[in-house]
Amino acid sequence: TSDARIDAISEVLNRTPFEAAATRPLSEIWACDVFNLATMEEALSKNAFKAMKKTVQTGEPLDPATADVVAAAMKDWAMGKGAKFFSHVFYPLTNITAEKHDGFIVTNSDGNAITEFTGSLLIKGEPDGSSFPNGSLRMTNAARGYTAWDPTSPAYIMQTANGATLMIPSVFMSWTGESLDKKIPLLRSNAAMDKAGRKVLSLMGETEIAPLNSSCGAEQEYFLVDRQFATARPDLLLAGRTLFGAPPAKGQEFDDHYFGAIPERVQVYMQDVEDTLYRLGIPAKTHHNEVAPGQFEIAPYYEAANVASDHQQLLMTVLKATALKHGFVCLLHEKPFAGINGSGKHVNWSVGNATQGNLLDPGSTPEENLQFLVFCGAVIRGVHLFGPLLRAVIATASNDHRLGANEAPPAILSVYLGDQLEAVYDDIASGKVASSSDGGLMDLGLAQILPFERDPGDRNRTSPLAFTGNRFEFRAVGSSQSVSGPLVALNTVLADSLEWMAEKLEAELGGGAELPEAVATILKEVMELHGAAVFGGDGYSSEWHEAAVKDRGLRNLPTSADALPVFTEPAVVELFESTGVLSAVELHSRYDVYAEQYINSVLVEAKLVVDLGKTVIYPAALGYLSELTGTYTAAGSFGATLDTSVATAIAQHSNGLLATVTALSAELAKEDFEDVEAHMTHIATTVRGLMDQARVHVDALECEVDDSAWPLPKYREMLFIK
Ligand code: ADP
Ligand code: MG
Numbered sequence: 001t002s003d004a005r006i007d008a009i010s011e012v013l014n015r016t017p018f019e020a021a022a023t024r025p026l027s028e029i030w031a032c033d034v035f036n037l038a039t040m041e042e043a044l045s046k047n048a049f050k051a052m053k054k055t056v057q058t059g060e061p062l063d064p065a066t067a068d069v070v071a072a073a074m075k076d077w078a079m080g081k082g083a084k085f086f087s088h089v090f091y092p093l094t095n096i097t098a099e100k101h102d103g104f105i106v107t108n109s110d111g112n113a114i115t116e117f118t119g120s121l122l123i124k125g126e127p128d129g130s131s132f133p134n135g136s137l138r139m140t141n142a143a144r145g146y147t148a149w150d151p152t153s154p155a156y157i158m159q160t161a162n163g164a165t166l167m168i169p170s171v172f173m174s175w176t177g178e179s180l181d182k183k184i185p186l187l188r189s190n191a192a193m194d195k196a197g198r199k200v201l202s203l204m205g206e207t208e209i210a211p212l213n214s215s216c217g218a219e220q221e222y223f224l225v226d227r228q229f230a231t232a233r234p235d236l237l238l239a240g241r242t243l244f245g246a247p248p249a250k251g252q253e254f255d256d257h258y259f260g261a262i263p264e265r266v267q268v269y270m271q272d273v274e275d276t277l278y279r280l281g282i283p284a285k286t287h288h289n290e291v292a293p294g295q296f297e298i299a300p301y302y303e304a305a306n307v308a309s310d311h312q313q314l315l316m317t318v319l320k321a322t323a324l325k326h327g328f329v330c331l332l333h334e335k336p337f338a339g340i341n342g343s344g345k346h347v348n349w350s351v352g353n354a355t356q357g358n359l360l361d362p363g364s365t366p367e368e369n370l371q372f373l374v375f376c377g378a379v380i381r382g383v384h385l386f387g388p389l390l391r392a393v394i395a396t397a398s399n400d401h402r403l404g405a406n407e408a409p410p411a412i413l414s415v416y417l418g419d420q421l422e423a424v425y426d427d428i429a430s431g432k433v434a435s436s437s438d439g440g441l442m443d444l445g446l447a448q449i450l451p452f453e454r455d456p457g458d459r460n461r462t463s464p465l466a467f468t469g470n471r472f473e474f475r476a477v478g479s480s481q482s483v484s485g486p487l488v489a490l491n492t493v494l495a496d497s498l499e500w501m502a503e504k505l506e507a508e509l510g511g512g513a514e515l516p517e518a519v520a521t522i523l524k525e526v527m528e529l530h531g532a533a534v535f536g537g538d539g540y541s542s543e544w545h546e547a548a549v550k551d552r553g554l555r556n557l558p559t560s561a562d563a564l565p566v567f568t569e570p571a572v573v574e575l576f577e578s579t580g581v582l583s584a585v586e587l588h589s590r591y592d593v594y595a596e597q598y599i600n601s602v603l604v605e606a607k608l609v610v611d612l613g614k615t616v617i618y619p620a621a622l623g624y625l626s627e628l629t630g631t632y633t634a635a636g637s638f639g640a641t642l643d644t645s646v647a648t649a650i651a652q653h654s655n656g657l658l659a660t661v662t663a664l665s666a667e668l669a670k671e672d673f674e675d676v677e678a679h680m681t682h683i684a685t686t687v688r689g690l691m692d693q694a695r696v697h698v699d700a701l702e703c704e705v706d707d708s709a710w711p712l713p714k715y716r717e718m719l720f721i722k
Helices: 004-013 036-045 046-058 064-080 117-125 138-141 183-202 227-231 236-237 264-279 305-325 366-393 419-429 442-443 444-455 485-511 515-533 542-550 560-568 570-579 582-636 645-668 678-700 715-720
Strands: 083-090 096-104 106-108 114-117 145-149 155-160 163-172 213-226 286-288 294-299 328-331 345-353 466-467 472-474
Touching: 004 678, 036 046, 036 064, 046 064, 046 442, 064 117, 064 213, 083 145, 096 145, 096 163, 096 227, 106 485, 106 582, 114 236, 117 145, 117 294, 145 366, 155 485, 163 183, 183 213, 183 345, 183 485, 183 570, 213 227, 213 485, 213 678, 213 715, 227 328, 236 582, 264 294, 264 305, 305 328, 305 366, 305 485, 345 485, 366 466, 366 485, 366 515, 366 560, 366 570, 442 715, 472 485, 485 570, 560 582, 560 678, 570 582, 582 645, 582 678, 645 678
Parallel strands: 083 163
Antiparallel strands: 083 096, 106 114, 145 163, 155 163, 213 294, 213 328, 213 345, 286 294, 345 472, 466 472
């Protein structure tokens, strides 16, 4: 009711500020809730620690006896911190984090409570898999699943107001060994990339090659809205975004929020978030205001991809939970408000190892430059061959609102290298480099010129995937997404390209070519075949949208309905099978789950549009209309004639709204679709089209109806009151 909105405003204005505890020094809290190697070294015998360290660093399984010792030490440590329960934490195909809590408690025959935590309990858990979506895997194994400890990601304590729980990062798989989660493919994609990368490095003459791993640093954007407002907006509550809302008189046009002074209340919140993250060993590094009013960003320092991915999930949980404590709701949705910027998650990604360092860093010697050019060339090839896959892994109902919306990267996947690096590859492509007699590539002096690339002024903000000096920044990823899918895709296409490079290198070198010439020949081929994916211009422009498709043959996949079927394309199935990252069945199950999620998320929103349109907006509009008509009659009684244009507009838009939601209801009742693609297309076009149409009427009504009678908190209130 309109009272809910008015009440929300007055509650927000009269709230008592959150009493934040004084923050404690970093040295006191850093990783204090993490069972990491340092903690283990103290808690374990020398031998057990040695075995454990090897497992952490290589992923090699623990022997059962050591597992028992580690479990006992972990339990003692956790109980010392107040934990009575433990939980395997896992990452099902939804973007959520799942937990199943069990007590350490067992009772003995005397009825006394003792505690127990064995190696086998640590290593394996058995949640009921049937409540998690698993797509076509349902057919193969009645959806039974189990979780298994991933010792390469440390266990930690989750603190609540009156207790604590020991959390054990885990994989989640079916009894037949298929991955039901987002962690297993990430681990496998690292392994595939490691294998192929080592082949290439060894062909390039390296003799000592440490295991390769990928790294990830994810910048997270989010909105904060007062809890009272969110509660008074059923759309924010249930769908995470506003389905209606006229633009406020002031939006983000003054750029006065971006990097501006952080409102004190938000600063207190951020510090609270960061203290929690520090306890969990998550290296939160930067925070600032974002472009839109009410929008902020947090970015931790980068870590190994597997750990970064777990930490990213945890970070989203902490952001949301801490917000409630501070009287906010944290919105991770990609587009909570129309007309102002949405939120993304920039996934900064690089690959490297302990011996050769970051292989996406040009480095300072010609040898390093050469390795860099090969790895970077492999990325270019991968983006060109599998751009649509990179689009598919970021395809969600919510991210569709953002991609291609002139504030976020387009739905066409290209790669930005920066002027200097692009010029280097252009020279390679045109044969300028290979023809150089004295050492070819060695002469490029990349080491001197490439550091300029690191100037952030040189950033192309319109590119979905940008090289930023020593890493690629996948900017098109959605803010509410797990980073795992994008990382899996990047690692896997890189692995595939490195395998291709290795084969080519072997042939060239076997034919007697020197390394620099061999590399130049291969990179020339890469650029000839795949250079079309390199683009340094304005990704928002309509020229690009046309040229990318027409002249370069890149695919524009504007909606999830267009992008998700890419998971079923033979080349993509072959990519995942040949690299060992996902079997055909596992891949197809992802398609099923993501398609279903897409459909369900839009359906929830569409039902809300019908519901709110009919039961909240329509009555408010008619209520005001009846008030107006009463006034007109009353004015007539003393001979005055009032302008009735407002009433006419309200009548028109009320009728329009009613007709639209009636049509929408009818579309929602349809069920007999030929296949899931047809269903997705119906959702993307007809259903979304009618939702947009309903919104036009509602937003027009918001501009006509008496402010005090408007039932939903308005944009100006949600975005500007802090
Ligand atoms: P910007 O806002 O300029 O893009 P930030 O410094 O806010 O950059 O965030 C960049 C992110 O990239 C951080 O998480 C940072 O730790 C991460 N990062 C830096 N170097 C690498 C690298 N080599 N590999 C992966 N991530 C990196
Ligand atoms: Mg960035």
